[in-house]
Amino acid sequence: MEKLARTKVKDLLKSQPGQKVLAKGWVRTKRGNKQVKFIALNDGSTINNIQVVADASLFDEELFKRISTGASLAVTGNLVESVGSGQAVEIQATEIEIYGECDPMRFPLQKKDTSLEYLRSVAHMRLRTNTFGAVLRIRHAMAFAIHKFFNDKGFVYLHTPLITESDAEGAGDMFQVTTMDLANVPMHKGKVDFSKDFFGKKTSLTVSGQLEGELGATAVGEIYTFGPTFRAENSNTPRHLAEFWMIEPEMAFYDINDDMALAEEFVKYLVQYALDNCMDDLQFLNDKYDDGLIERLRSVLGIAFEKVTYTQAVEILEKAVSEGQQFEYPVHWGTDFQSEHERYLVEKYFGKPVILIDFPKDIKAFYMKQNEDGKTVRGMDVLFPKIGEIIGGSEREASLEKLETRIDELGMSRKNLEWYIDTRRFGTVPHSGFGLGFERLLLFVTGMSNIRDVIPFPRTPKNAEF
Ligand code: 4AD
Ligand code: MG
Numbered sequence: 469m470e471k472l473a474r475t476k477v478k479d480l481l482k483s484q485p486g487q488k489v490l491a492k493g494w495v496r497t498k499r500g501n502k503q504v505k506f507i508a509l510n511d512g513s514t515i516n517n518i519q520v521v522a523d524a525s526l527f528d529e530e531l532f533k534r535i536s537t538g539a540s541l542a543v544t545g546n547l548v549e550s551v552g553s554g555q556a557v558e559i560q561a562t563e564i565e566i567y568g569e570c571d572p573m574r575f576p577l578q579k580k581d582t583s584l585e586y587l588r589s590v591a592h593m594r595l596r597t598n599t600f601g602a603v604l605r606i607r608h609a610m611a612f613a614i615h616k617f618f619n620d621k622g623f624v625y626l627h628t629p630l631i632t633e634s635d636a637e638g639a640g641d642m643f644q645v646t647t648m649d650l651a652n653v654p655m656h657k658g659k660v661d662f663s664k665d666f667f668g669k670k671t672s673l674t675v676s677g678q679l680e681g682e683l684g685a686t687a688v689g690e691i692y693t694f695g696p697t698f699r700a701e702n703s704n705t706p707r708h709l710a711e712f713w714m715i716e717p718e719m720a721f722y723d724i725n726d727d728m729a730l731a732e733e734f735v736k737y738l739v740q741y742a743l744d745n746c747m748d749d750l751q752f753l754n755d756k757y758d759d760g761l762i763e764r765l766r767s768v769l770g771i772a773f774e775k776v777t778y779t780q781a782v783e784i785l786e787k788a789v790s791e792g793q794q795f796e797y798p799v800h801w802g803t804d805f806q807s808e809h810e811r812y813l814v815e816k817y818f819g820k821p822v823i824l825i826d827f828p829k830d831i832k833a834f835y836m837k838q839n840e841d842g843k844t845v846r847g848m849d850v851l852f853p854k855i856g857e858i859i860g861g862s863e864r865e866a867s868l869e870k871l872e873t874r875i876d877e878l879g880m881s882r883k884n885l886e887w888y889i890d891t892r893r894f895g896t897v898p899h900s901g902f903g904l905g906f907e908r909l910l911l912f913v914t915g916m917s918n919i920r921d922v923i924p925f926p927r928t929p930k931n932a933e934f
Contacts, residue, residue: 472488472489472490472544473490474490474491474492474542475489475490475491476511476513476514477491477493477509477510477511477513477514477516477517477518478513478514478516479513480518480547480557480559481514481516481518481555481556481557483547483557484547485547485548485549485557486546486547486548487546487547488544488545488546488547489544489545489546489547489559490542490543490544491509491511491518491520491542491543491559492511492540492541492542492543492567493509493510493511493512493518493540493541494509494510494511494538494539494540494541494596495507495508495509495535495536495537495538495539495540495541495570496508496509496510496517496537496598497537498532498535498536498537500522500524502524503523503524503525504521504522504523504524505521505522505524505532506519506520506521506522507519507520507522507535507541507543508520509541509543510598510601512596512601514748515598515601515602515605515748515749515752516555516748518555518557518558518559519550519552519555519558519559520541520543520545520558520559520561520564521558521559521560521561522561522564523560523561526561526562527561527564531564531566534566534569535564535566535569536569536570536571536572536575536578537570537572537575537577537578538570538572538575538577538578538596539566539567539568539569539570540566540567540568540570541564541565541566541567542563542564542565542567543559543561543563543564543565544561544562544563544564545559545560545561545562545563546559546560546562547559548560575593576590576593577590577593577594577596577597582597584599584916584918584921587599587600587921588920588921588926591924591925591926591933591934592933592934595924598752599752599753599756599757599921600921600924601749602749602750602752602753602914603749603753603910603914603916603921603922604924605746605749606742606746606749606750606910606913606914607910607922607923609741609742609745609746610738610741610742610906610909610910610913611694611906613737613738613741613742613745614692614694614715614738615694616741617734617737617738618692618717621690622690623690623691623692623717624684624688624689624690624691624692625691625692625693625694626677626680626681626684626691626692626693627693627695628674628677628680628681628684628693628695629674629677629680630673630674630695630696630698631645631667631671631672631673631674632671632672632673632674632680633667633669633670633671633672633884634679634884634885634888635672635675636674636675636676636678636679636833636835637675637676637833638833638834638878638880639675639699639701641675641699641700641701642672642673642675642698642699642700643672643673643698643700643710644670644671644672645666645671645672645673646665646666646671647665647666648660648664648665672698673697673698674697674698675697675698675699676697676714676716676903677693677695677697677714677716678693678716678718678835678901678903679835679885679888680693681693681716681717681718681901682718682835682864682888682891682899682901683887683888683891684718685718685719685720685899685901686720686891686895686896686897686899689719689720689721690717690718690719690720691717691718691719692715692716692717692718693714693715693716693718694713694714694715694716694906695713695714696711696712696713696714697711697712697713697714698710698711699712702929703929704928704929705807706917706918706919706920707807707855707856707908707911707919708919708928709907709919709920709923709926709927709928710927710928710929711926711927712905712906712907712919712923713905713906713907713923714903714904714905714906715903715904715906716901716902716903716904717730717734717901717902718899718900718901719899719900719901720897720898720899721897721898721899722863722898722899722900722901723863723898723900724825724837724846724848724862724863724900726900727848727861727862727863727900727901727902728773728775728823728825728848730902731823731848731850731859731861731902731904732772732773732821732823732850734904735768735821735850735852735858735859735904735909736768736769738909738913739765739768739769739912739913740769742765742913743762743765743766750762750765750913750914753914753915753916754915757915757916757917758915758916758917760915761914761915764853764854764912764915765912765913767820768820768821768852768853771820773820773821773822773823773850774818774820774821774822774823775822775823775825776813776818776822776823776824776825777824777825777826777844778824778825778826778827778828778844779801779826779844781805781809781813781822781824782799782800782801784813784817785799785809785812785813786799786800788812788816788817793812795808795809795812796808797809801828802828802830802831803831804831805824807856807857810822810849810851810856810857811851811853811854811856813851814851814852814853814856815853815854821850821851821852821853822850822851823848823849823850823851824848824849824851825846825847825848826839826844826845826846826847827844827845827847827849828843828844828845829843829844829845829874832845832847832862833862834871834874834875834878834880835862835864835865835871836862836863836864836865837862837863837864837865837866838865838870838874845862846862846863847860847861847862848860848861848862848902849861850902852908852912853912854911854912854917855908855911855912857905857908858904858905858908858909858912859902859903859904859905860902860903861900861901861902861903862900862901862902863898863899863900864898864899864900864901865892866892866896866897866898866899867892867896868889868892868893868896871889871892872889875889907919907922907923910922910923
């Protein structure tokens with residue numbers, strides 16, 4: 469006899485009744501009585517379960533005792549129209565094979581506590597919950613859509629190094645990479661002798677692929693990176709990870725306006741893609757955690773993002789303060805905005821996503837193009853409801869002289885950056901780029917409120933399990 473092939477639950481739910489099928493998956497729930505048992509089976513291909521109906525008289529009674537939430541099964545049976553509500557089809561089981569039992573006393577997802585906090589404490593198992601299944605599928609869909617967006621526009625996916633010597637953002641919050649014996653560090657004249665280290669110099673995990681991205685953009689025109697980045701900032705907030713994924717497009721011949729236009733088109737494309745392709749999962753998250761989610765996703769599509777200069781934004785915030793608005797952190801010209809300020813602008817003042825431009829040069833990285841006023845740079849931050857900053861970018865300083873002067877002013881090493889400065893020395897061009905924080909995007913798209921819940925294995929201060 470021909471061996472029956474397994475059909476995924478997602479496909480079974482769309483299949484015509486009246487055929488013999490084989491389903492495999494994990495038990496979500498089991499209920500029933502002496503005559504008939506109902507098993508909800510899920511294989512992760514969709515948020516939805518396939519209902520298995522088993523006539524108890526056809527099976528050994530012991531079998532059902534061994535089937536509990538979390539157990540893994542192979543079920544053969546007939547796909548029939550479902551009499552119960554909630555599903556079009558179900559499986560009338562003829563054969564049930566147990567792959568693995570799941571001890572109800574010990575299985576961590578058996579507990580009544582299904583809070584996100586509790587699930588973080590069993591993060592190795594939480595992937596099997598409906599919530600994390602939905603998050604993982606949406607995460608995948610967004611990653612795929614990102615590649616599709618840039619591929620369709622003719623961008624080249626550039627792989628930039630994870631181990632690097634340069635602190636692109638100049639914030640000094642890098643994780644060092646070394647093979648030196650930390651109990652016996654080689655020293656030379658009172659300083660650590662990095663010439664003895666693996667690479668013969670001090671190296672770290674990258675905080676951004678941008679600088680190498682600029683090398684690519686000034687060669688093949690338009691590139692994007694999509695990879696992990698690492699920041700050793702000790703920020704224990706619902707929006708910061710020590711290891712997060714970033715998408716960094718970099719484009720030759722783009723000015724700041726082209727850059728903003730691309731950023732807006734890009735995030736709208738991703739939100740539209742999620743609405744078009746992930747509706748089951750979005751609906752689940754909407755119903756379970758955030759009943760404004762789908763509406764909020766739709767709300768960013770139809771409108772143009774508001775463009776505001778940093779200076780105008782400071783005036784708005786100062787006026788708000790004078791009218792009684794309370795902020796934890798003070799604002800005045802020259803300060804970096806906190807998330808509370810960003811959210812005020814987006815949620816209260818404009819009621820839509822905001823693109824902030826023209827920042828004081830002292831709060832931004834060395835590579836940003838300087839404006840004529842000598843005080844501000846052509847940076848842009850895209851701010852989103854509930855999140856604050858989701859994208860940071862800029863037009864890049866294309867002038868060799870200005871770039872070198874700025875590097876000196878900031879006390880950075882020109883020597884370490886010679887390779888980067890060469891882009892301005894040889895055939896320099898106006899160019900721009902930005903970085904989208906992948907998990908920040910996912911916070912917006914899934915409606916989850918803690919960044920630890922949109923990445924499978926979060927890394928945060930004092931937490932690097934698995
Ligand atoms: O604003 P950032 O620091 O910009 C850069 O790294 C530039 N090199 C980007 C570029 O122009 N190519 O970071 C970009 C984005 C932020 O807007 C935020 O969404 C995200 O990365 N991000 C973080 N996400 C999670 N955890 C952290 N600790 C993050 N730091 C930044
Ligand atoms: Mg930023």
